[in-house]
Amino acid sequence: DSSSAGQEDDRERRGISERASLDKRALRRSFLDNLLYVQGKFPRLATKNDYYLALAHTVRDRLMQRWISTAAAYTTQCSRTVCYLSAEFLMGPHLGNNLINLGIYDVAAEVVGELGLDLEDLLYQEEEPGLGNGGLGRLAACFIDSLATLEVPALGYGIRYEYGIFHQTLSDGWQVEKTDKWLRFGNPWELARPEWAVEIKFGGHTEQYTDEHQRLRVRWVAARIVNGVPYDTPILGYHVNTANTLRLWKAEAPESFDFGQFNRGDYAGAVTQKIVSENLSKVLYPNDEQEAGKELRLQQQFFFVSCSLQDMLRILQIQRIPVEKFHEKFAVQLNDTHPSIGVAELMRLLVDEQLLAWDTAWDITCKSFGYTNHTLMPEALERWSLPLFQRVLPRHLEIIYEINARFLDQVRIRFFGDEARIARLSLIEEQGPRYVRMANLACVGSHAINGVADLHTELLKQDVLKDFYELCPEKFSNKTNGVTPRRWIVLANPRLTSLITETLGDGWIRDLDLLRGLESHIDDAAFVQRWQAVKRANKADLATHIERRLQISIDPDSLFDVQVKRIHEYKRQHLAALHIVALYCRIKANPNIEMVPRTFIFGGKAAPGYHMAKLMIKLITAIGDVVNFDPDVRGRLKVAFLPNFSVTNGQRIYPAADLSEQISTAGKEASGTGNMKFQMNGALTIGTMDGANIEIMEEVGKENFFQFGLLTPEVYAWQARGYRPQECYERSPALREVIDLIGSGYFARGDSSVFKPLIDVLLRYDPYFLLADFDSYVACQDEVSAVYKDKHRWARMAILNSARSGKFSSDRTIRQYCSEIWNVDKVPVRLLSQEDVEA
Ligand code: GPQ
Structure with a gap:
């Protein structure tokens, strides 16, 4: 087909003449050889991990020629x-990424598939x-x-x-x-x-x-x-x-x-x-x-x-x-x-x-x-x-x-x-x-x-x-920071990768600005439909994963609202928690209220000595334990805290997100990079004017971004004036209801002491301005829900977010470091032959 023909041209152009080693039969041979000679196993005795290691060694063998050729080029040229x-x-x-970069992901999947194994399964073996x-x-x-x-x-x-x-x-x-x-x-x-x-x-x-x-x-x-x-x-x-x-x-x-x-x-x-x-x-x-x-x-x-x-x-x-x-x-x-x-x-x-x-x-x-x-x-x-x-x-x-x-x-x-x-x-x-x-x-x-x-x-x-x-x-x-599209799109989101490559060719993987080409497909109903199908399939995969891990049922058609990052007060996971409680209060007040179903997905680690961050995790899980099982909610709200957020888990999560939560207090998040991974994978952002969110909004346009909250100079002004969070609490009935409900111990089986330290800090000091931003955040979230009801409009906005994410490739960032700070040029590497190496 045309994409594999494109890859073939690419190889020709780059002069990678390792046809034999890229050959499927050779790959299968060395896979089985490594199983025998490295793992000391034959198929009937081999564990999944043996197969993973055999494949890893097969890939490693293919890296060696390039590694040595690179070292030789740098040494002889005394490169800067x-x-x-x-x-x-x-x-x-490493395994999946190396398969992608070598261009042998698909052929490796076939080889292990013919041996009755599943490549993804083997990839998950890697710690x-x-x-x-x-x-x-x-x-x-x-x-x-x-x-x-x-x-x-x-x-x-x-x-x-x-x-x-x-x-x-x-x-x-x-x-x-x-x-x-x-x-x-x-x-x-x-x-x-x-x-x-x-x-x-x-x-x-x-x-x-x-x-x-x-x-x-x-x-x-x-x-x-x-x-x-x-x-x-x-x-x-x-x-x-x-x-x-x-x-x-x-x-x-x-x-x-x-x-x-x-x-x-x-x-x-x-x-x-x-x-x-x-x-x-x-x-x-x-x-x-x-x-x-x-x-x-x-x-x-x-x-x-x-x-x-x-x-x-x-x-x-x-x-x-x-x-x-x-x-x-x-x-x-x-x-x-x-x-x-x-x-x-x-x-x-x-x-x-x-x-x-x-x-x-x-x-x-x-x-x-x-x-x-x-x-x-x-x-x-x-x-x-x-x-x-x-x-x-x-x-x-x-x-x-x-x-x-x-x-x-x-x-x-x-x-x-x-x-x-x-x-x-x-x-x-x-x-x-x-x-x-x-x-x-x-x-x-x-x-x-x-x-x-x-x-x-x-x-x-x-x-x-x-x-x-x-x-x-x-x-x-x-x-400005960037992230690599190889790991965060090609490896993490194969469905989206196929759709984009079939639409634009595969040049975007090395030149992410080419994603702009997607904009001209925004009125193509078939393309938009395929886009929606990709997101829907990714969401179904994540739903299955969550159901297995957490024993809660997830509706793949609900809005997947995701916040994954380290747990920190300045990142304000607890602001997202207040919003969930506000929605819950609306349902309790009026169980028949119309509401866009949402699945709130959280992930992130707290520093072991950071007690407030650990309490924020407990708050989220405690809210989930009530909301997920309250019959009045009728499945309209689900809260899932996925344990052990990591690169591996990120690769499952970003592709399945509808909404990316980037809600730090303005002036606190240096850049953020998760925000970029979500954008590339077609999530819309709800965010403050902080870090790289500002540049993301510049790229996608205000109309494709959900902005809320105080601006940095406003935060400084409130600080200078002497901020009294109690006043926000008194002014906003919705906020008061939320804070009082948490403070009452409702989410802690009636024990009002559990979340007291958190509530006390918010009411007395609120150093990260949650209460000041609460009303603005909730109003913005209502706008999100209103837009989500129009699935077609949402999809167009999501496509524009991906199409305009080119700036946030780390290739752009690194080019700038190279020319403006490091003054270093590229040194193309000629692949040495076996004879060159041995000579
Ligand atoms: N960042 Cl100082 C960390 O992850 N750890 C640190 O110790 C320090 C910064 C982050 C920062 O919070 C993000 O806003 C940036 O996007 C990221 O560094 C990369 O620059």
Whole structure:
């Protein structure tokens, strides 16, 4: 047929001459071979997981040629390379994505199908590497995908956590955390590279000495050394030969380290030391946008950053590039402040170990780093108490003092006598207990600083980083986030992918702006009908999944109203909960009231120590327990909290949504990226003018977006005036009824104490303006229901949302980073033949 012919042309054009390996018979042969030689099984004994692993190895074998060809191209051409430093990479399962990017998804489905297996079933066997909390970690994963697809040389550097984000279960409606043993059955996607291990120092003290040129130098005498071992995962681009590398570091106790000397024959003590060392990469901190301030967290940050910078120096050496050209070879991006200790560590490596002059080293450092800020929430700005910092990184504290002294000298000349400004810009917070301010370090040590949506960048300039903006406005720019359409449309929504490709051809997968072509089909009744059928089928699939998981029946024709993201007060899942209760109250007052049936779907994890967020989960599940079974409701309202929201679960949920809830308090959500995944998959958004919602509305047009709520300047004005939520409560009868019903204990079997902390905060402080936005939100939701009754109008709006989502491809975002921050070009990769490789 025409689409597979299109794919064939594509392959020809790209010169991928691996016909044999793409051949179905060869695929079947190596699948069965891997089952035998890797898993040691034959079909009658094989488990589903054996089959998954056999297929994973079959795919991995096909990645290797590309991976090696890519490494060869980059090495011989000494290509300029992006190094994306991130404490989190929330990759999601690899198998499906690799099948898509290799262009062998359909043939793999046939091969396993002929063996009596179901490909989707095998895909669900993969335990996803949950090495991130939420948006920030998932953004890193989308970026790595786009970099490979755009054929840009890039390395992702991070931590190989043994335990990723916890697994969430619900017990009596409360969140319960279980550990995430994702490596339990092995990981076929990674390759350990112990030959490239590096040593990382911690603690101890510093000493001065004079070198052979009579220059005064500093040596760091560490108290302990830990080995960092790289584990590499290939990241294949879409229908290209480029396979970049995700390099994650595992901490190990060094064999060479002489425990005996330290412990005087204390063997048990030495083993304890080993455990302490390996704790470094043991577990991901599950706090999203919350400062934990834990010593182990600083150690983790330094660990992966020092490993990565040392690895870059090794690469320079292999390519015989002088260390003075570090910044010409590498563009190093800091994904928030988590890796910002890199500024001080690169200075240490260049000055103390490579023996460069301070000024030379500082010039290289500033030209190498770029810093992306991801939040305006004050509690998420990282600071480390001075005693803790001194204990872990004594040499880095000295270096930070030196950077600060030189920096503030310049500030004093520019802003003569402005001591308050100097105190705000200082890398050290001096009022009260002293802290190292990591955002300030990142700003001073980077040549580029960016926010992640237009509004966010403006607020950074006006507010959070105002002093740095006034000092160096030229460093600042915006890079609105994006998401990869390969995972979030092609893999997650095969029905929509077929419809779009049959309508437009498959060019949209690498150039999402081509989706605009859908607009001309909006009056084509057959197309609109097919569009509706796709959504309806996706909803039916999700309904089945929910029914199985939660034992509640779901009507696929009801409006699927979805909010999935980390649970946080600023994201206001409890505002959505208030709306559900308002609808419930209408039904109780008038059981025959006409109402558009809705299914409210929630998902998201709460940080284990964030009690209010956990109470928000309990509120939602408690409302569900009443509403789902009250006969008066007659199925018009259903509330489902899907446990353990993850990349895997997201892939089922986004394609089935009608309505995307993006209801954060204006000025609080830096960008949001879930909003983009919903839009691409044809959901309409109800949202505040926050983060990237504003840009989504700009793209789709006001008439295709449900906007409500205070604007950021209005929030600021209410704050300045002194906001009294009690007044909103008194003014709005609907709000009063909702708050009183929850406060009465109606959703807690009469126990009014359960939700008291939540209700008290709302009535007394309401720091996120739920009560101020309540009436506006409910009115907007009524408008949503009115529009939904007109199924045809809804479908047209949904099509326009997808058609106008091109801006939010991470390919666009990455092109902007490449040209405006990293100054890096693509390096197409020629596939080496077997003989080339072996020669
Ligand atoms: N974000 Cl600082 C996180 O997911 N975790 C964090 O620790 C910080 C930010 C998010 C942010 O809340 C979203 O608005 C962004 O879309 C996302 O980062 C990616 O930039």
